[in-house]
Amino acid sequence: MANGRIEHANLTVTRPERSAELFRQLCGWQERWRGKSKYGGDTIHVGEPDNGATYLALYTNDEVKGDFSKGQPLNHVGLLVDDLAAAESAVAAAGLEPFGHDDYEPGRRFYFFDWDGIEFEVVSYAGEAS
DSSP states (O other), X not given: OOOOOOOEEEEEOSOHHHHXXXXXXXXXXXXXXXXXXXXXXXXXXXXXXXXXXXXXXXXXXXXXXXXXXXXXSOOOEEEXXXXXXXXXXXXXXXXXXXXXXXXXXXXXXXXXXXXXXXXXXXXEOSOOOO
16 A cells, blocks of 8 residues: 555635735745646645645636635635744734644644634644643
């Protein structure tokens, strides 16, 4: 059996630039690509520096209104960070509300909804103090 991991998630958002800036601050990511989608609309890819393996494709078009509801069709996106407190500070600084803090084996986590109703789980295995 081959080992696998998530390479990217493609998310529909109302303002890709705003969302890309959040992930630059939250994860230390950088813009990897931007342009027209082959289906119409615009996309920004933001992810690990130096063309690392992980990124988010942030898509929008003229019909996106932001009236999404949780879980339709995406439940959440999990982000792994080294410093959970710094990640939570970035989320709060963006005007978003962290919730669902939990210590679990093997790490710690919290959740937040972005401006478009997309839920993110932020996880750290760094063993930080609660």
